[in-house]
Amino acid sequence: MSDDLFAQNYFEIFGLPVSVDIDVAAMSASYHELQKKYHPDRFANGDEQQSRLAMQATSLINSAFETLKSPLSRAQYLLKLKGVDTSTETDTTMDGAFLMEQMELRESLENVRQQADPLSTLDKMASDLKKQMKQLMNQFQQSYENNELEAARESIRKMQFILKAQNEVKQISEQLEDEML
Amino acid sequence: MALLQIAEPGQSGKPHERKFAVGIDLGTTNSLVATVRSGKSDTLPDENGEHLLPSAVRYTPTETIVGKAAREAAVEDPHNTIISVKRLMGRGVEDLKLLGEQLPYEFVESETSVPRIKTVAGDKSAVEVSADILKALKKRGEETLGDELVGAVITVPAYFDDAQRQATKDAARLADLNVLRLLNEPTAAAVAYGLDSGQEGVVAIYDLGGGTFDISILRLNKGVFEVMATGGDSALGGDDFDHAIAEWIMQQAKISNDQLDASRSRLLLQKACEAKEALADAESVDITIDLDEQQTWYGSLNRDTLNELIDPLIGKTLLSCRRALRDAEVDKDEIIDVVMVGGSTRSLRVREKVGEFFECEPLVSIDPDKVVAIGAAIQANALAGNDPDGEMLLLDVIPLSLGIETMGGLTEKIIHRNTPIPVSRAQEFTTYKDGQTAMAVHVVQGERELVDDNRSLARFELRGFPPKVAGALRIRVTFQVDADGLLSVSAMEETSGVEASVEVKPSYGLSDGEIESMLKASMEHARDDIEARSLREQQVEAARVIEALDSALAEDGDALLSDEEKQVILAARDALVQSKDMATTSQQVKDAIAAVEKASAAYVAKRMNSSVQSTMAGHKVEEFKTESED
Incomplete structure (x- = not known):
């Protein structure tokens, strides 16, 4: 088992260029090839060290895959490769318009249960958030490709807000569905 | 002179070098053992030609009886005959009340939180009872194959949490079985289905057994079985249908709870189960219950009433389906087949409702009892090394999020549900007091925000940090989930590089001792x-x-x-x-x-x-x- 894997960045693991846009189908194919090579099931007859290595290798491959699969975590990883850590953001200063929008969204989320058809309102919110996420992703891509890292970081911070809102919409939808049954 | 031996195409040229491995479906109601012979996976029958081994164990002062004879004694000897023990695996004493049923056993007080059942052959934990079932299956495998087994793949519900998985592995250890892998039941079914049908694409496996429910969405592609999402309920199954029917009988016959002793409540459940099975063919079924020596209650149950009783339970399973689809980010119309697995999918109502939900006719042509064991045997054969050029690969996920307790009793998720396994995540902690040399970590599993609403898995104590001012130490705790879905934890103090010792106190498991x-x-x-x-x-x-x-x-x-x-x-x-x-x-x-x-x-x-x-x-x-x- 080669240990090159552990010296590579996530893009290199799958043989992909380091970039915002990736070929998801190529990544999936490469993911399966790597799993076929390194999965612990391939070393079921091996010694303890081999199976431990296999577990570590597939854990790494899985982390890489999960990170690159989602556009936001992929963007964060791109900045991390440039030395900018966005995983523990403490800076909450942001443009006022965006924050206002977010607060309004929170309020309507809190009141969604009183609506006549809360599930379709939630569906509408989800699709709006998806659009917003896409726009921010485009902004990120521009900033990143122009090497404007501070602006790129700002986009990520906004996307983290959107992701939180998306999760909340999802959670409330699930709760409502539970109650309806 | 000996004749030259020529092997049939597809057969191993060196039969004596073949390693025998089995797949075991350790079910709530029935268990099975299967193996691959001459390239074909099949379940093994006992000497009477029976493939299903009822998961029932009866303890007498001199003997341990497993299977049909034990199940037949369930009414007569309820305290010493353990049935549906899978529902107790990995459960604590306080969980028993939540199982929503009156268990006929006498539980003994014990120092640990693992419940023990008092029998004439001594106190038995669920792990020991399961081990007795596994021993019977192991024996059947060895006697049929005429050789020792190199190991077994044992299936577990995909929705089993860490404690339930660990308990299953402990049972195998007690039965002296080498576990090659714990395999999720729906994944095993997908293997059998995929290899048999040759289909490629996205499939849903709906697995409703005696006591557990799983839904898994998988992508099948060139021998790779990739689980995209899984969901379910590890305490929902056909047993619950029986309980609902039994309660209905009690209402109709005006039997109160205090009229029920262990033996009568078993009898009632048996009658309920018989009625359920009869309604698969008949529109209505007569039920008679002897109330006492003089009086007998005569009643009848029709399909409509049965449907009313079980619809809420089926509804719960569909909720899990909805969630799994969402987690997999798959639309219903992308699914090429909905495969029905588990004895409870024989219920016409279940088939009807699942069909309505997925907007397609569910696939019921495979044997819902045997398919899991058959798939497990295929995986066991591959893991034993009998299929070195095989392309097959199973990629599974963790069914429930893993997290730790933070300030205020909240859960911080470290590994999210439906993350592919094996997986490892590290989390950094720091000390909050000057001179602090130890730290307690509480690991939980579940989706809820409050720690108390999730399943407590273990408490870890990290010890041996050098005393420093508050916040000066960085303790990196690594959570590793292996291919069996089992968690282990290691910790390291980063400023000094000292490996902190991790003391595991499983919340519901048995200790190594x-x-x-x-x-x-x-x-x-x-x-x-x-x-x-x-x-x-x-x-x-x-x-x-x-x-x-x-x-x-x-x-x-x-x-x-x-x-x-x-x-x-x-x-x-x-x-x-x-x-x-x-x-x-x-x-x-x-x-x-x-x-x-x-x-x-x-x-x-x-x-x-x-x-x-x-x-x-x-x-x-x-x-x-x-x-x-x-």
């Missing part, structure tokens, strides 16, 4: 078992010797033996008869058999001579010569 002592006890027990079996074998052998001797003596005893010679033989024979009936050890019977053989040696020699002479009479020597050279 407990398992060791159980292993010891079962080994001693096994010695008793071996001796008992060997005594029985010698007794059978003795009976055979006596019979053979008697018939020989009747035939030619008087012709070949003097009176004196005959008396010596008869004396040894009588001693053997006595030994056969009275002996307490196998050695005593063995000695008596040897004595008979010795006493009759000369007689046997004479008989052989006389029979050879009579056989050879009329033949030429040459005829015998060619035969012997063959």
Whole structure:
């Protein structure tokens, strides 16, 4: 088992260029090839060290895959490769318009249960958030490709807000569905 | 000269090098064992041709009875007959109340939170009862294959949490089975389905068993079985249908809870289960219950009422389906097949509702009882190394999020549900007090925000940090989930590089010490078992010797033996008869058999001579010569 894997960045693991846009189908194919090579099931007859290595290798491959699969975590990883850590953001200063929008969204989320058809309102919110996420992703891509890292970081911070809102919409939808049954 | 051996195409050229491995479906109601032979995976029957082994264990003072005979004793001997033990795996004493049923067992107070059932053969934990079922399956496998097993793949519900998985692995250890892998039941079913149908694309496996429900969405692509999302309920199954029907009978017949003893409540459940099964074919079924010696209640249950009783339960399963689809980010129309697995998918109502939900006709053509074991055997065969060029690969996920307790009793998720496994995540902690040298970490599993609403898995104590000011230390805790879905934790203090020792206190599991002592006890027990079996074998052998001797003596005893010679033989024979009936050890019977053989040696020699002479009479020597050279 080669240990090159552990010296590579996530893009290199799958043989992909380091970039915002990736070929998801190529990544999936490469993911399966790597799993076929390194999965612990391939070393079921091996010694303890081999199976431990296999577990570590597939854990790494899985982390890489999960990170690159989602556009936001992929963007964060791109900045991390440039030395900018966005995983523990403490800076909450942001443009006022965006924050206002977010607060309004929170309020309507809190009141969604009183609506006549809360599930379709939630569906509408989800699709709006998806659009917003896409726009921010485009902004990120521009900033990143122009090497404007501070602006790129700002986009990520906004996307983290959107992701939180998306999760909340999802959670409330699930709760409502539970109650309806 | 030996003939050259030519193997059939597809068969192993070196049969003696083949390693025998089995797949085991350890179910709530029934269990199965399967293996791959001549390239085909099949479940193994017992000596009566039965493939399903009822997951029931009855303890008597002298014997452990597993299977059909045990299940038949469930009403008569409810306290010592354990059924549906899978529902107790990995559960704590306080969970038992939440299972929503009156269990007929007497639980004993114990120091750990693992419940133990009081039986005439001593206190039994769910792990030990499961181990007894596994032992019976292991024996069936070894007897059928005529060799020792290198290991087994044991299936578990995909929605089993870490404690339930660990309990299953502990049971295998107690049964002296080498676990090659814990495999999720729907994934096993997908393997059997995928290899059989040759289909590629996204499939949903709807697996409703006796006590558990799983839904898994998988992508099948060139031998890779990739689980995209899984969901379910590890305490929902056909048993719950029976309980709902039993409660309905109680209402109709006006039976109150305090009228029910353990035996009657078992009887009621049995009647409920029979009614459920009858309604698969009939529109309505008659039920009679003896209320007491004088009165009998007559009632009837029709399909509409049954549907009303079970619809809420089916609704719960569909909720899990909805969630799994969302987690997999898959639309219903992308699904090429919805495969029905588990005995409870025989229910027409379940099929109807699942069809409505997925907007397609569910696939019911595969045997819902056997498919999981068959898939597990295919995986076992591959893991044992019998299929070195195989392309098959199973990629599974963790069913429930793993997290830790943070300030205020909140859960911080470290690994999210439906993350592919194996997976490892590290989390950094720091000290909050000056001179702090230890730290407690509480690991939980579940989706809820409050720690108390999730499942407590373990508490870890990290010790041995160098004393420093608050916040100066960085403790990196790594959570590793292996391919079996089992969690382990390691910790390192980063500023000094000191590996902190992790002390695991499983919240609901057995400690290593407990398992060791159980292993010891079962080994001693096994010695008793071996001796008992060997005594029985010698007794059978003795009976055979006596019979053979008697018939020989009747035939030619008087012709070949003097009176004196005959008396010596008869004396040894009588001693053997006595030994056969009275002996307490196998050695005593063995000695008596040897004595008979010795006493009759000369007689046997004479008989052989006389029979050879009579056989050879009329033949030429040459005829015998060619035969012997063959």
